[in-house]
Amino acid sequence: MTILGTATNPAFLIIRRDNIGDLVCTTPLLHALRRQLPTARIDCLVTRYNRAVLNGNPDIDALHAYTKAKHRDQGESALAIHWQRLRMVMDLRQRHFDWILLPGGASASALRFARWIGGDQVLIRDDQDKVAGEHEVEQCCHLLTRLGLEYEAPPTRVYPSADEADAAEETLVARLGTRPKHLIGLHISARKPTQRWPAEAFAELARALTGPDTAFILLWAPGAEDNAKHPGDDTKARKILELTAGLPIVPMATTRLEELVAALSLCDTVICGDGGAMHLSAGLNKPIVCLFGQSTAARWHPWGPRHEVLQPQSRNVRDVSVAAVAAAYRRLMP
Structure with missing residues (x-):
C-alpha cells in the first residue's frame, strides 16, 4: 500500500479508543504524518476518557470524541450516549477520509467505527509492524512505511493547558x-x-x-x-x-x-x-x-x-x- 494515487492533500482519520498510554504512544505517528505531509488533513477519533491527551496538539486538525457506556457519568443515560455517537459517525461520514488508520490494531470496536465511517482505505496495525521493534511507538510508526512514507519514531508529545x-x-x-x-x-x-x-x-x-x-x-x-x-x-x-x-x-x-x-x-x-x-x-x-x-x-x-x-x-x-x-x-x- 502507498499513498500514491490519492488526493494531493490526503485526509486521515486515526482511531485510537483505548487507554491513556496507548494514545500517548500514538502521538509520534501523528507528528511524523504532519511533518511529512504538512498539507494533509489529520483527524483523530478518541474517547471522552482519553481525549485530553490530544488537547492542544498542533499536529491534528480536528479531535472527535465519544463516550463509552461504561464511562458515562452518574445521571447520563446510555440512550443519549448512543445517540450522540450516531450523530458523530454521521458527521464523520460526510467529511470523506482517504485513509482510516487503526494503530491500535483490529479491535472489534475500532473496525466497526472504520466500517461505519467508510474511508477509501483502511490501514490496520498487525504482526508485520513488529519488524520495526518491540515498542508500541515503533510499531505504530511502522504504518508510515506501509503508507509509502519515511519511517521515523519521534518522541511522544503532550501539551498542557x-x-x-x-x-x-x-x-x-x-x-x-x-x-x-x-x-x-x-x-x-x-x-x-x-x-x-x-x-x-x-x-x-x-x-x-x-x-x-x-x-x-x-x-x-x-x-x-x-x-x-x-x-x-x-x-x-x-x-x-x-x-x-x-x-x-x-x-x-x-x-x-x-x-x-x-x-x-x-x-x-x-x-x-x-x-x-x-x-x-x-x-x-x-x-x-x-x-x-x-x-x-x-x-x-x-x-x-x-x-x-x-x-x-x-x-x-x-x-x-x-x-x-x-x-x-x-x-x-x-
Whole structure:
C-alpha cells in the first residue's frame, strides 16, 4: 500500500479508543504524518476518557470524541450516549477520509467505527509492524512505511493547558510559599495491583530525597479504594501525608486528566508506576523513574525522555526497594 494515487492533500482519520498510554504512544505517528505531509488533513477519533491527551496538539486538525457506556457519568443515560455517537459517525461520514488508520490494531470496536465511517482505505496495525521493534511507538510508526512514507519514531508529545498549568502553579506556591528548585512528582495510583508501590515506601522515599530547595507534588486518583467503577487512593494519600508530616509535600488529587497533565508539567522529575501518568510524563519530556510490575517494559517504557526502569524478578513493584528508587532518581539528576 502507498499513498500514491490519492488526493494531493490526503485526509486521515486515526482511531485510537483505548487507554491513556496507548494514545500517548500514538502521538509520534501523528507528528511524523504532519511533518511529512504538512498539507494533509489529520483527524483523530478518541474517547471522552482519553481525549485530553490530544488537547492542544498542533499536529491534528480536528479531535472527535465519544463516550463509552461504561464511562458515562452518574445521571447520563446510555440512550443519549448512543445517540450522540450516531450523530458523530454521521458527521464523520460526510467529511470523506482517504485513509482510516487503526494503530491500535483490529479491535472489534475500532473496525466497526472504520466500517461505519467508510474511508477509501483502511490501514490496520498487525504482526508485520513488529519488524520495526518491540515498542508500541515503533510499531505504530511502522504504518508510515506501509503508507509509502519515511519511517521515523519521534518522541511522544503532550501539551498542557496554560490555564490549568497556571492554576496548579498557584496551588503549589500558595502551599510552599515559593517555587522550589527541584520539584519531584510522586504519582501513587496504578490500575494493576502489581504496579502499586506501598504508601510506606513512598513516604520513606520522600524522606530520603528531601534536601535543600527540593519539594514534592503528591498525585493520585481521588476516591475510595473499594469503588468498583472508579477506585481511588484517598486513603493511601492520607497515609503518606501522615508519615511525611513536616516535609514540603503538596497534595494534588487530580479529578480530571487535564489537571494531571498540568501538575506533571510543573515537575522536574517524576516517580511513578507504569501507566497513564508515566506516558503523560514522557510526553512532557520529564525524566522518569518508572516501576514496572507485570507489564512488558520493552513495549511500554517511556518513549523520548531520560528514564530508569525498575522491574523486579517477581514482577511486583512491592519488591522494589526504596534504596533502588532513590539511586535511580539520583542517576537521572543532571
